Amino acid sequence: MSSYLDAADAAVEHALASGARYADARVMYRRTESMSARNGDVEALDQGESVGVGVRALVGSSWGFFATPHLDLPAARAAGRQAVEIARASAHVPGPAAMIPAEPEVGSWSSECLVDPLSVPLSDKGDLLTAATAEMRKQGADIATGLYQIWDTRKWFVSSEGHRIEQHIRECGGGISATAVGDRETQVRSYPSRRGQYGTRGWELVTEIGLAAQAARVADEAQALLRAPQCLAGETALILGGEQLALQIHESVGHAIELDRILGWEAAYAGTSWLDLAELGKLRYGSGLMNIVIDATYPGALGSFGYDDEGTKAGKHDAVRDGIWTGVLAGRESAAVAGLDYAGSVRSMDWSGLPIVRMTNVGLEPGPHTLDEIIAATDDGVFMDMNRSWSIDDKRLNFQFGCEIGYEVKNGELGRMLKNPTYTGIGPTFWQSMDMLSSEIVAWGTPNCGKGQPGQIGHTGHPAAPARFQNVRVGVRG
Amino acid sequence: MTIAEQVLQAARQAVGGSADVDVNVAHTHEALTRFANSYIHQNVASDTATVTLRIHRGGRTAVNTTTVTDDAALAALVERTAAAVRVSPKDPGWAGLSGPAALPHSPSPDLATGEAAPDDRAEEVKAYIEAVGGLTAAGFYRNRMVVTEYVNSEGQSAHGTVVEAAIDGIAKTPTSDGAARQASRLMTDLDGAALGARAAAKALASQDPIEIDPGEYEVVLEPTAASDVLWILGGFGFNGKACNEGTSFVKLGEQQFDPTVTLTDDPLSGPAAGTLFDAEGTPRPALTLVRNGVTRAVTHDRRSAREAGVPSTGHAGAESAVHGAEPVNLRLEPIPGPPPTEVEGPAADSAVLALVAAVRRGLLVTDHWYTRCLDPRRLVMTGLTRNGVWLIENGEITRPVKNLRFTQSYPEALAPGRVLGIGTHAPAFASKYGAASAMAPALHLAGWNFTGGASG
Structure with a gap:
C-alpha cells in the first residue's frame, strides 16, 4: 500500500534531515479478533484494528524511538524528527552504538494461510467454543473455558540503508480448559495446551486441533485429579510431554541465549543470562541429544516471518549442537557490540513498540525414540505433561515448573495418575541429564512472552518432543 | 462534540435507540528512558489513542477497538461493530450499562509530569547513574499520561486524566545487585540520586553472598x-x-x-x-x-x-x-x-x-x-x-x-x-x-x- 510506504519514507527522510546517521520506520496495520466462552456461553468477543508507525533514529552513538498512530505525511515527518530529539537526549549518558553491516533487502513475504480466520463466520466460531465448553460442563467441569485468538498483521519497513519490505502475517489458534474445584485445591486439564496451540497459519489450524472431540476427556481428567494422590517428592527419572518441554526450552534456553540479556541490556527487569560469550562454541549446555535450532523459516510455527523488524531476512542457525552452545538470538546492534556477524531476531509487539531481541522459533531437532519407547525403557519415574506454572531466576538457571497431570512410571508402564506434579532444577544440569528424546516433534506456539520496558508481548515457536531426564527433583509443594 | 460522543451518536443511529452502547476513548502518552551498563541504551515515546465501542443488542454483545480516529475510521468502527453484534453468539451474562453517577473529586493532574521531556528524564537518569558510582547501573525513568473519556446510552459520562512518573533501577557488582524504585503523580517527588545511592548501598552490602539451606x-x-x-x-x-x-x-x-x-x-x-x-x-x-x-x-x-x-x-x-x-x-x-x-x-x-x-x-x-x-x-x-x-x-x-x-x-x-x-x-x-x-x-x-x- 503506497500510502503506508510513503509515510515510512517520510519518517526516515525527516529523521535523516534532522541529524540521524541511520533511521528506519515500520508501519504496521493489524486486525485482531478473540472470543472466549465459559460453561457453554460466549463471555467475550473482541475485535480490533491498530495502525501506526514506529521510527528508530541513531544520532551519534545514541538511539531514539517515537511512535504515532497518525500516518499523514506531516505527522510521519514529525515522528522522524521526534525520534531524533529523543536520540539527542540519550546523549546525556552516551554509550556504544553500532550495527553490523546489512545488504538492503527489498522484498515481500506472506505466511501460508489456507482459510482466512477472519473470514470464518462468528457464529461458526462461537458454536465451536460453546459446544466444547458445554460438553466439558456436562462432563463435570466446575469451570469450562474455551478461547481462540486471531492476528492479521501487515507491515511495511523502510530504512535509510535502502531496505523496502512488505509482509503479511496471519496467526491464529485456540484451546479449551476444564477446572475442577475442591475444598482446598483446584485441578485443571487443558487441550491442546494451557493457553491453546497457535501458529502462523489460517483457521485450518483450529479445525485440525479438534477441540470438541477432546472436551469430555479433559473434563473427566480434571475431576479425576481431585481424587488422585499427590506427586511423590524426591529425585527420580522425569519424562516430560512435548508441550511442557516446549516451555522448558522457551524459559531455560530461549531466553538464556538472547544476546541483549547476555550483554546486560535487560539486567534491571527481565534479567541477564548465565551464559558468557567467551564460552560460545565451547560450553556444554546439555547432553549429546540436545540440538537446538533457531529457525524463523519453520513453516507454520508461531515465531516464523520473512524478515525481522530491522529488515534482516529470516534464517536458520544452530543454538546448541550435540550439547555444545553454538549460537545466540541477535539483532544488528547487539551483534556489533558482541563481535558477531549475524542478526535476524529483532521484533516488536506492534507499531508503538521498540524492536528488541526476541525468540523466533527455538526448538529441538528430533531424537531417535518415541514416547512409548521412553516409557517402556523407564523402570521407575514420573511422566508429567501440560504446563500449569512456570518460574525461573533472572539468570535463567534455577527453574521450577508445575504441570497439570502426572503419572507414575513403573517397570516400563504408566501407573497411577498423580496430581500437583512439579519439578525443579538448574538449567545445564537438567539438560545434561537428558538421555532419551522422542522424534515426535510438534511446533508449539507461545503467544504470551513478556519482555522489554515498556512491556511487550511476543509470539514465539518451540518445536519439541517428549524426552527423559535423570535425577530430577520432583514434588515441590508449599 | 468529542470523539466518544461522536461514536456514541453514530452507533445509536446504526443499531437503534433500544440497544445498549458505550464508548471509551483513551489517549495515552508514554515515554520511557532506559539505561543499562550505565548508559542510556533505549529511549522511547509513543502517543496512542484507542477507541473502544461496545454494543449489546438482541441479547448479543460485540466489542471493537481502533487506534485510528479520523472520521472514516470511526464510521468504519461503528459499521464493524454493528455488523458483528448481529451475528455474534448470545451473551446471557450481559449486565447492562452503568447509569448516571457522580464521580469522586479528583485532584488536578500535574501535566508537567505527564509531558516530561526526554531531556528531563535523561538528567534524572544521569543523576541515578552518577549516584551508583563505580558500580553498574540499569533501569528506567518513565512518565505517562492517560486521558480517558467514557460515555454510554444510559447517560453516564465521565472523563479523567491520570499522570505518573516512576524510576526503577538496580546497581550491580560482579556478585550482587541492589534495587531502588519509586512512583508518584509528581515527577518532582522522584530523586534519581537518592534512589541510585540506595541501590548502590544494597549492592555493596550483598557482595559475595553465601548459600544457605532452604x-x-x-x-x-x-x-x-x-x-x-x-x-x-x-x-x-x-x-x-x-x-x-x-x-x-x-x-x-x-x-x-x-x-x-x-x-x-x-x-x-x-x-x-x-x-x-x-x-x-x-x-x-x-x-x-x-x-x-x-x-x-x-x-x-x-x-x-x-x-x-x-x-x-x-x-x-x-x-x-x-x-x-x-x-x-x-x-x-x-x-x-x-x-x-x-x-x-x-x-x-x-x-x-x-x-x-x-x-x-x-x-x-x-x-x-x-x-x-x-x-x-x-x-x-x-x-x-x-x-x-x-x-x-x-x-x-x-x-x-x-x-x-x-x-x-x-x-x-x-x-x-x-x-x-x-x-x-x-x-x-x-x-x-x-x-x-x-x-x-x-x-x-x-x-x-x-x-x-x-x-x-
Missing part, C-alpha cells in the same frame, strides 16, 4: 517485596469473578488475616495514580478489602457483580469479562510511627530496620521475582528472591546470602498470628505489568517457605 525462615519483606504480595492477593484473591467461581481463597466476613492487616483499594491512595471510574463508566471509590484482618469486600465489574448479586465496585478493565476484575491501587496500611529516615547498610530505611531489630534469626528480602501461581485456591506461589537477601541474627543484619526459591501460600503467610510486624512507611510502587500501583509497608512474617537454593 527451609522455613522468619522474614522481613521490604516494601519492594511486599508490593508483590499485595498484587498477587489482589489479582487472584480479591478478584470477584474468581470468588464467584470458587477458585479464590477469599471468604467474606471471616478473620482470614492477622488483625494488624488492613488492605484498601484506593484510586487516590497517596502518590499512587489511579482512575476514578472504570472501563464501564462505574465510579471507583476507595474500597476496604480487609479491615483488621477480616475480609470485607472483593472487586467486581458489572458482570461478576450481577452474578454475585452485588453492585459493581468499579473495577472493570479491558479483559475483566474473561479474567475478572482486580484491585488497581492497593494500599496495606502502615502502623503509626515517625517518618522513616535513611540508614547505613542494606535496609531500605529506618522503618525496615525497626522490624529487623525484632528478628532472632531470619532473612531480609529486597525483592520477589517471577512469582507464579501453583494453585489459586490456597494461593500457593513459587518465585525467587532478587536484588539482595541478608541473614538476620539477633536483630542484626549479619551477612548476605544467595537468592532462594520459595513455594508459599501468600494468605497463609499473613494469617492470624503470622504477621509479627508491619512497617511505619508505605512507599508507592508502579506495577511492572500494567497501570496498577501498590503502597506497601515492610512486613515481618513468622515464616516463609524457601524450597530451593542457588544450587537447586
Whole structure:
C-alpha cells in the first residue's frame, strides 16, 4: 500500500534531515479478533484494528524511538524528527552504538494461510467454543473455558540503508480448559495446551486441533485429579510431554541465549543470562541429544516471518549442537557490540513498540525414540505433561515448573495418575541429564512472552518432543 | 462534540435507540528512558489513542477497538461493530450499562509530569547513574499520561486524566545487585540520586553472598517485596469473578488475616495514580478489602457483580469479562510511627530496620521475582528472591546470602498470628505489568517457605 510506504519514507527522510546517521520506520496495520466462552456461553468477543508507525533514529552513538498512530505525511515527518530529539537526549549518558553491516533487502513475504480466520463466520466460531465448553460442563467441569485468538498483521519497513519490505502475517489458534474445584485445591486439564496451540497459519489450524472431540476427556481428567494422590517428592527419572518441554526450552534456553540479556541490556527487569560469550562454541549446555535450532523459516510455527523488524531476512542457525552452545538470538546492534556477524531476531509487539531481541522459533531437532519407547525403557519415574506454572531466576538457571497431570512410571508402564506434579532444577544440569528424546516433534506456539520496558508481548515457536531426564527433583509443594 | 460522543451518536443511529452502547476513548502518552551498563541504551515515546465501542443488542454483545480516529475510521468502527453484534453468539451474562453517577473529586493532574521531556528524564537518569558510582547501573525513568473519556446510552459520562512518573533501577557488582524504585503523580517527588545511592548501598552490602539451606525462615519483606504480595492477593484473591467461581481463597466476613492487616483499594491512595471510574463508566471509590484482618469486600465489574448479586465496585478493565476484575491501587496500611529516615547498610530505611531489630534469626528480602501461581485456591506461589537477601541474627543484619526459591501460600503467610510486624512507611510502587500501583509497608512474617537454593 503506497500510502503506508510513503509515510515510512517520510519518517526516515525527516529523521535523516534532522541529524540521524541511520533511521528506519515500520508501519504496521493489524486486525485482531478473540472470543472466549465459559460453561457453554460466549463471555467475550473482541475485535480490533491498530495502525501506526514506529521510527528508530541513531544520532551519534545514541538511539531514539517515537511512535504515532497518525500516518499523514506531516505527522510521519514529525515522528522522524521526534525520534531524533529523543536520540539527542540519550546523549546525556552516551554509550556504544553500532550495527553490523546489512545488504538492503527489498522484498515481500506472506505466511501460508489456507482459510482466512477472519473470514470464518462468528457464529461458526462461537458454536465451536460453546459446544466444547458445554460438553466439558456436562462432563463435570466446575469451570469450562474455551478461547481462540486471531492476528492479521501487515507491515511495511523502510530504512535509510535502502531496505523496502512488505509482509503479511496471519496467526491464529485456540484451546479449551476444564477446572475442577475442591475444598482446598483446584485441578485443571487443558487441550491442546494451557493457553491453546497457535501458529502462523489460517483457521485450518483450529479445525485440525479438534477441540470438541477432546472436551469430555479433559473434563473427566480434571475431576479425576481431585481424587488422585499427590506427586511423590524426591529425585527420580522425569519424562516430560512435548508441550511442557516446549516451555522448558522457551524459559531455560530461549531466553538464556538472547544476546541483549547476555550483554546486560535487560539486567534491571527481565534479567541477564548465565551464559558468557567467551564460552560460545565451547560450553556444554546439555547432553549429546540436545540440538537446538533457531529457525524463523519453520513453516507454520508461531515465531516464523520473512524478515525481522530491522529488515534482516529470516534464517536458520544452530543454538546448541550435540550439547555444545553454538549460537545466540541477535539483532544488528547487539551483534556489533558482541563481535558477531549475524542478526535476524529483532521484533516488536506492534507499531508503538521498540524492536528488541526476541525468540523466533527455538526448538529441538528430533531424537531417535518415541514416547512409548521412553516409557517402556523407564523402570521407575514420573511422566508429567501440560504446563500449569512456570518460574525461573533472572539468570535463567534455577527453574521450577508445575504441570497439570502426572503419572507414575513403573517397570516400563504408566501407573497411577498423580496430581500437583512439579519439578525443579538448574538449567545445564537438567539438560545434561537428558538421555532419551522422542522424534515426535510438534511446533508449539507461545503467544504470551513478556519482555522489554515498556512491556511487550511476543509470539514465539518451540518445536519439541517428549524426552527423559535423570535425577530430577520432583514434588515441590508449599 | 468529542470523539466518544461522536461514536456514541453514530452507533445509536446504526443499531437503534433500544440497544445498549458505550464508548471509551483513551489517549495515552508514554515515554520511557532506559539505561543499562550505565548508559542510556533505549529511549522511547509513543502517543496512542484507542477507541473502544461496545454494543449489546438482541441479547448479543460485540466489542471493537481502533487506534485510528479520523472520521472514516470511526464510521468504519461503528459499521464493524454493528455488523458483528448481529451475528455474534448470545451473551446471557450481559449486565447492562452503568447509569448516571457522580464521580469522586479528583485532584488536578500535574501535566508537567505527564509531558516530561526526554531531556528531563535523561538528567534524572544521569543523576541515578552518577549516584551508583563505580558500580553498574540499569533501569528506567518513565512518565505517562492517560486521558480517558467514557460515555454510554444510559447517560453516564465521565472523563479523567491520570499522570505518573516512576524510576526503577538496580546497581550491580560482579556478585550482587541492589534495587531502588519509586512512583508518584509528581515527577518532582522522584530523586534519581537518592534512589541510585540506595541501590548502590544494597549492592555493596550483598557482595559475595553465601548459600544457605532452604527451609522455613522468619522474614522481613521490604516494601519492594511486599508490593508483590499485595498484587498477587489482589489479582487472584480479591478478584470477584474468581470468588464467584470458587477458585479464590477469599471468604467474606471471616478473620482470614492477622488483625494488624488492613488492605484498601484506593484510586487516590497517596502518590499512587489511579482512575476514578472504570472501563464501564462505574465510579471507583476507595474500597476496604480487609479491615483488621477480616475480609470485607472483593472487586467486581458489572458482570461478576450481577452474578454475585452485588453492585459493581468499579473495577472493570479491558479483559475483566474473561479474567475478572482486580484491585488497581492497593494500599496495606502502615502502623503509626515517625517518618522513616535513611540508614547505613542494606535496609531500605529506618522503618525496615525497626522490624529487623525484632528478628532472632531470619532473612531480609529486597525483592520477589517471577512469582507464579501453583494453585489459586490456597494461593500457593513459587518465585525467587532478587536484588539482595541478608541473614538476620539477633536483630542484626549479619551477612548476605544467595537468592532462594520459595513455594508459599501468600494468605497463609499473613494469617492470624503470622504477621509479627508491619512497617511505619508505605512507599508507592508502579506495577511492572500494567497501570496498577501498590503502597506497601515492610512486613515481618513468622515464616516463609524457601524450597530451593542457588544450587537447586
